[in-house]
Amino acid sequence: MxxxxxxxxxxxxxxxxxxPPKFKFGAATASYQIEGGWNADGKGEHxxxxxxHTHPEKIQENATADVAADSYHKWREDxxxxxxxxxxxxxxxxxxxxxxxxxxxxxxxxAGAKYYxxxxxxxxxxxxEPIITMYHWxxxxxxxxxxxxxxxxxxxxxxxxxxxxxxxxxxxxKTWLTVNEANVVCDCGYNAGIYAPLIKETEFAxxxxxxxxxxxxxxxxxxxxxxxxxxxxxxxxxxxxLMWIEPYxxxxxxLAELARNHAVGRYAYPFFxxxxxxPPSTEKVMLKYSRKQGYNESRLPAFTEEEKIFVKGTADFLxxxxxxxxxxxxxxPGEDPGIWFLTGAPELNGILEQPPNxxxxxxxxxxxxxxxxxxxxxxxKEQYGDIDILITENGYSxxxxxxxxxxxxxxxxKHLEQVLLSIKVDNxxxxxxxxxxxxxxFEWLAGYTSKFGLYEVDFEDPDRKRTPRASAHxxxxxxxxxxxxxxxxxxxxxxxxxxxxRTNSADSAQNYRKSLMRx
Numbered sequence: 001m002x003x004x005x006x007x008x009x010x011x012x013x014x015x016x017x018x019x020p021p022k023f024k025f026g027a028a029t030a031s032y033q034i035e036g037g038w039n040a041d042g043k044g045e046h047x048x049x050x051x052x053h054t055h056p057e058k059i060q061e062n063a064t065a066d067v068a069a070d071s072y073h074k075w076r077e078d079x080x081x082x083x084x085x086x087x088x089x090x091x092x093x094x095x096x097x098x099x100x101x102x103x104x105x106x107x108x109x110x111a112g113a114k115y116y117x118x119x120x121x122x123x124x125x126x127x128x129e130p131i132i133t134m135y136h137w138x139x140x141x142x143x144x145x146x147x148x149x150x151x152x153x154x155x156x157x158x159x160x161x162x163x164x165x166x167x168x169x170x171x172x173x174k175t176w177l178t179v180n181e182a183n184v185v186c187d188c189g190y191n192a193g194i195y196a197p198l199i200k201e202t203e204f205a206x207x208x209x210x211x212x213x214x215x216x217x218x219x220x221x222x223x224x225x226x227x228x229x230x231x232x233x234x235x236x237x238x239x240x241x242l243m244w245i246e247p248y249x250x251x252x253x254x255l256a257e258l259a260r261n262h263a264v265g266r267y268a269y270p271f272f273x274x275x276x277x278x279p280p281s282t283e284k285v286m287l288k289y290s291r292k293q294g295y296n297e298s299r300l301p302a303f304t305e306e307e308k309i310f311v312k313g314t315a316d317f318l319x320x321x322x323x324x325x326x327x328x329x330x331x332x333p334g335e336d337p338g339i340w341f342l343t344g345a346p347e348l349n350g351i352l353e354q355p356p357n358x359x360x361x362x363x364x365x366x367x368x369x370x371x372x373x374x375x376x377x378x379x380x381k382e383q384y385g386d387i388d389i390l391i392t393e394n395g396y397s398x399x400x401x402x403x404x405x406x407x408x409x410x411x412x413x414k415h416l417e418q419v420l421l422s423i424k425v426d427n428x429x430x431x432x433x434x435x436x437x438x439x440x441x442f443e444w445l446a447g448y449t450s451k452f453g454l455y456e457v458d459f460e461d462p463d464r465k466r467t468p469r470a471s472a473h474x475x476x477x478x479x480x481x482x483x484x485x486x487x488x489x490x491x492x493x494x495x496x497x498x499x500x501x502r503t504n505s506a507d508s509a510q511n512y513r514k515s516l517m518r519x
Contacts, residue, residue, distance in 0.1 A: 026089035027087055029071070029078075029091070031095040032046075032065055032137065032442065033444075035070075036068040037070075037072030041115075043109065044100070045141050047196035050196070051198060059447045061448070069459075069464050074464060075118070081472075085475060089129040090128050091131040091434050094133070094165060096140055103143045117169065120169060120172050129174070130173050132175075132177070134176065134220065135180065149185065149186065150208050154212055156219065158178075162224070166228050170228055170234060177392065183266075183267055184241055186206045189209075190202065204299055210267075211303070217238050238319060241321040242320050242321065244324075245260050245325070246375075248328055248353055258348060264376075265279035265383070270303070270312065271314055272318070272383075273383075276308035285347055286347060318389050320373075320376070321392055322415075324372070325371075326352040329350065331351050361396045361408075362398050363446075370417070373415055377422045377430065378426050381426065381428050388431045389428060390430075395452045397443075399451070403470065408454075409489075412475060412478075413474070416478065439466055440453035455469065474489070
């Protein structure tokens with residue numbers, strides 16, 4: 001059972017508000033969401049290209065990412081704004097089919113390889129570290145048509161892709177993320193069937209996908225270890241969307257711990273635990289539920305001892321995307337637990353409830369609960385020891401063009417405050433923070449109706465003009481001062497609180513003023 005420590009109370013009034021010298025600030029994007037140039041210069045087709053071009057009705061307002069923020073052509077401007085912000089690192093992803101048009105290494109697309117090489121060089125010239133994500137949901141259609149993440153051969157195919165990327169960029173890139181949000185790809189993807197590749201299969205596919213992604217990540221890690229580490233230094237991990245789960249009542253504490261292991265542990269325990277493989281509690285509940293359904297064996301595919309060893313230890317840190325918190329309670333008789341967002345676990349017979357004290361941006365499936373990021377990291381430390389944690393995404397959604405986004409600045413202040421508490425009170429090794437996102441982008445099924453950018457992008461402008469929001473000025477100030485002191489919030493942000501009062505509820509405005517006063 002998870003034991004909340006007394007140090008998890010708010011004690012910001014007695015904590016030094018400066019970030020440690022080695023802590024790094026950054027921002028993140030994803031290739032498909034910003035690049036455009038969907039078929040430019042020899043790029044091949046991937047599963048999101050196919051979804052959007054064959055089922056435009058799946059995306060709000062029939063939007064496409066064919067142009068998006070046009071970063072394929074405007075990457076120099078992206079580097080410029082990253083420099084303006086003072087970023088120490090920029091996390092971006094590589095489109096598999098821009099490098100290998102059909103997914104396989106027999107044909108490396110020179111134009112695509114040059115695009116990312118030029119971006120890397122430009123970042124380094126400005127003193128900004130490039131952090132590369134190998135896979136942010138852009139699976140080549142040829143590989144998908146052969147089963148995609150449900151085909152065990154994808155372990156070797158992904159390894160071949162990783163080897164190409166290392167060969168091209170490892171002399172300049174020292175931090176790699178293999179897969180972004182495997183839990184969304186597998187659990188959310190196959191359970192809901194609304195993301196590319198539009199396959200809904202809730203019994204076997206999520207867990208087969210889960211295991212294959214873990215093995216593919218390990219394959220990429222071992223390739224670097226055996227073929228490149230003797231010449232180059234790099235740290236490798238993966239990033240997952242970790243929703244913090246609170247018990248709805250004291251009686252639900254055991255269920256909450258089971259849910260955490262099921263939702264988070266399946267993508268962390270195989271790397272960081274002493275024994276490797278699946279979390280024991282997940283194995284137990286999956287076997288019991290599978291037999292109840294009439295299966296002789298668990299629907300959770302077992303790791304062999306060799307596979308456990310192959311995967312264990314193949315993460316040099318843990319990438320954490322944090323957006324939200326939910327509460328869990330036991331389902332009442334006759335109540336259908338359904339499929340959970342991010343976790344998809346009817347096997348636990350639990351119901352997720354949104355926290356009563358949460359608030360919301362544009363997205364109503366992401367209740368905002370800043371304390372959850374700290375609690376999540378404390379739990380990770382309790383489970384896996386003193387591992388390094390890189391916050392690879394954290395962001396706030398709005399619905400309109402709004403340069404005075406003081407609500408987003410407030411969101412970042414509150415979450416960065418919790419990061420400081422995690423570091424200085426809980427002694428968690430948090431090594432960096434990436435804001436999502438550097439600029440407005442194509443937000444998957446939401447198209448352009450949901451905006452996360454520090455920089456606004458005018459998608460009606462053929463030139464895709466970029467303009468800094470108030471949150472960009474706030475974040476740049478925090479980075480410059482390396483502190484959450486009042487320097488970044490006085491005058492402009494006090495005026496911002498008045499704007500917040502005019503455009504939001506009185507309670508939200510009061511909370512915002514309190515956050516200012518707390519500094």
